[in-house]
Structure formats: structure tokens, C-alpha cells
Amino acid sequence: MQMFRKSFKICPFLLLIIVFMTGAQAQTKEIAFTIDDLPLNGPPIGVERLRKMTAKLLAVVERNRIPMVGFVNEGLLYAPNETDARIAVLKMWTDAGLELGNHTFSHLGFQNASLADFEDDFIRGESVTKMLMKPNKIRYFRHPFLQMGATRELEDAFRKFIGERGYTAVPVTMDTLDWMFLASYAKALNENDRDFKEKVTAEYLKFVGLKIDSSEKIAGELFGRSVKHILLLHVNELNADNFEALVEIFKRKGYRFVTVEEALRDEIYRFPDNYAPTSDWLSHWASSKGKKFETPRPPEFVQKIYQGK
Numbered sequence: 001m002q003m004f005r006k007s008f009k010i011c012p013f014l015l016l017i018i019v020f021m022t023g024a025q026a027q028t029k030e031i032a033f034t035i036d037d038l039p040l041n042g043p044p045i046g047v048e049r050l051r052k053m054t055a056k057l058l059a060v061v062e063r064n065r066i067p068m069v070g071f072v073n074e075g076l077l078y079a080p081n082e083t084d085a086r087i088a089v090l091k092m093w094t095d096a097g098l099e100l101g102n103h104t105f106s107h108l109g110f111q112n113a114s115l116a117d118f119e120d121d122f123i124r125g126e127s128v129t130k131m132l133m134k135p136n137k138i139r140y141f142r143h144p145f146l147q148m149g150a151t152r153e154l155e156d157a158f159r160k161f162i163g164e165r166g167y168t169a170v171p172v173t174m175d176t177l178d179w180m181f182l183a184s185y186a187k188a189l190n191e192n193d194r195d196f197k198e199k200v201t202a203e204y205l206k207f208v209g210l211k212i213d214s215s216e217k218i219a220g221e222l223f224g225r226s227v228k229h230i231l232l233l234h235v236n237e238l239n240a241d242n243f244e245a246l247v248e249i250f251k252r253k254g255y256r257f258v259t260v261e262e263a264l265r266d267e268i269y270r271f272p273d274n275y276a277p278t279s280d281w282l283s284h285w286a287s288s289k290g291k292k293f294e295t296p297r298p299p300e301f302v303q304k305i306y307q308g309k
């Protein structure tokens with residue numbers, strides 16, 4: 001009896017700890033940042049401006065200790081009289097301690113290429129990055145346009161090919177459509193239009209918040225829990241000029257920044273039952289489960305400027 005009473009006294013205390021731990025776990029939001037099209041996404045800019053943009057971005061990444069992976073299109077390194085300077089810009093990333101991945105040489109879409117051509121572009125896309133990453137090895141690949149092989153067999157064949165070379169493909173669960181907003185932002189910069197620049201910035205940051213909420217909601221409905229997200233961004237002046245504000249949005253929403261390696265441990269990154277040719281992982285799973293989700297769209301003016309209207 002004495003024993004029983006003793007253990008009974010401990011029980012509520014244990015229960016409290018369990019409740020506390022479960023609650024804490026439910027509130028943990030984790031995300032791995034990835035950024036594509038290194039050294040530059042979107043319309044070309046001079047190499048000095050490119051250097052400044054990169055330094056701005058990396059300063060925020062370092063200050064916030066974000067273990068971001070940058071995916072490189074080595075084809076963008078080659079420009080008359082600028083190749084060395086552009087490689088030096090790429091080296092700023094590894095000097096900052098960040099990991100680089102392969103995004104093919106020429107940003108080739110898998111769906112417009114044969115397996116052999118896609119594999120060639122992959123191999124061609126790693127030579128400079130391999131050198132910069134030493135003594136570490138490149139281990140991540142991102143499909144351009146998030147296009148995976150048209151069939152599961154094609155994608156499996158490609159994954160076997162890159163797997164033998166030590167690579168893993170990295171899908172995404174969240175993006176900000178920054179490439180679309182960039183058209184408006186670049187217009188504002190070109191026309192030196194301060195008011196428009198501020199308007200685009202405000203709309204972009206608002207949209208980032210909406211996209212985070214949307215991805216959380218869709219992931220919750222698909223998996224019944226919060227997942228380890230992988231964010232897709234692009235290297236451009238829109239993000240570089242606003243990176244601190246963007247990072248703040250994630251912090252305010254309770255996110256912790258994790259490595260891609262850590263995020264990929266989430267079992268959602270296995271293949272769903274039914275294949276869809278996209279590394280947009282939530283829509284891949286939604287399509288496999290026969291579900292449809294509406295996602296936020298940028299304001300109409302942003303869409304129109306992107307479409308050149």
C-alpha cells in the first residue's frame with residue numbers, strides 16, 4: 001500500500017512533464033533554407049553589383065547562423081572577361097561556410113531533355129563547385145524548374161546515377177515565388193522608382209507570410225502534423241535587399257533553422273505511392289492522395305509585370 005501511494009504521488013508530476021514535452025514538440029517548427037541559381041537568378045547585373053548583392057545576403061545568413069545550401073548553375077559563371085570574378089563571387093559562399101549543391105550546368109529542365117543529356121548537364125555542372133567545396137564533397141542536387149523525370153523509372157534511373165556519385169536530390173515544401181516578384185523589383189530598380197520599390201517589397205514580404213501559413217496548413221492536412229520544411233529561394237537582389245526582414249518573418253512564426261540533412265530525416269521525403277514529376281513535395285503528395293489545394297497568388301500587378309504586360 002505504501003509503495004502504491006508513493007508511486008501515485010509521482011504520477012501526476014510525470015504526467016505534467018509528458019504534457020509539457022508534447023506541447024513543446026508540437027510548437028517546434030523547423031525549416032531548412034535552400035537558395036537556387038547561384039551566382040545570380042534573373043536579369044544579368046554587373047559583377048561589382050553581384051559582389052555587393054552576395055555580401056549583403058551572406059552577412060544576414062551568417063548573423064542568423066542559417067545553415068543554407070546554395071544550388072549552382074555553373075553555366076552562369078562563364079562571361080567574357082568576368083569568369084574569374086564570378087568564380088570569386090561563388091567562393092564567397094564557401095568562404096562563409098555555406099554548402100553548395102549542383103543545379104545542373106545550364107538550368108536544364110528534365111522534361112525537355114533525354115536522361116543522357118540531363119546526366120551530362122549534371123556532370124558538367126559540378127567542376128568548379130567541386131573545387132570550391134574541397135575538402136568536402138558535393139552531396140545535394142536540385143532539379144531545375146522542380147521538374148523531375150517524366151516517369152518514376154526515369155527519375156529512379158537518374159537518382160541511381162547521382163547516388164553513385166554521392167548525391168541526394170532535395171525537394172521543397174515551401175517557396176515564395178520570389179522569381180515572379182523579381183520582375184517588378186528589377187523594374188523599380190531600373191527606373192529608380194523608390195515608391196514602387198517599397199510597394200513591391202511590402203507586397204513580397206506579405207506574400208512570404210501567406211505562403212508560410214499556406215504550406216503549414218497543407219502539410220498539416222496531408223500528414224496530420226507539422227513537418228520539417230525545406231524552403232526554396234533564389235539568389236537575387238529582391239531577397240538580398242530584404243533578407244533580414246524575410247528571416248524575421250520565419251523567426252516570428254516560431255521557426256528554427258535546421259540543415260538540409262536534418263530536414264531530409266523527416267519521413268515525408270520518401271516517395272508517395274503515386275508518382276508526379278515534381279520536386280514540389282506538397283503538391284506531389286497532394287496529387288498522390290487525390291487532393292487539391294489552393295495556394296496564394298501574388299498581386300495582379302506582379303503577375304502582369306512578370307508576364308511582360
Ligand SMILES: [Zn+2]
Binds near residue numbers: 036145
Ligand atoms: Zn533554378
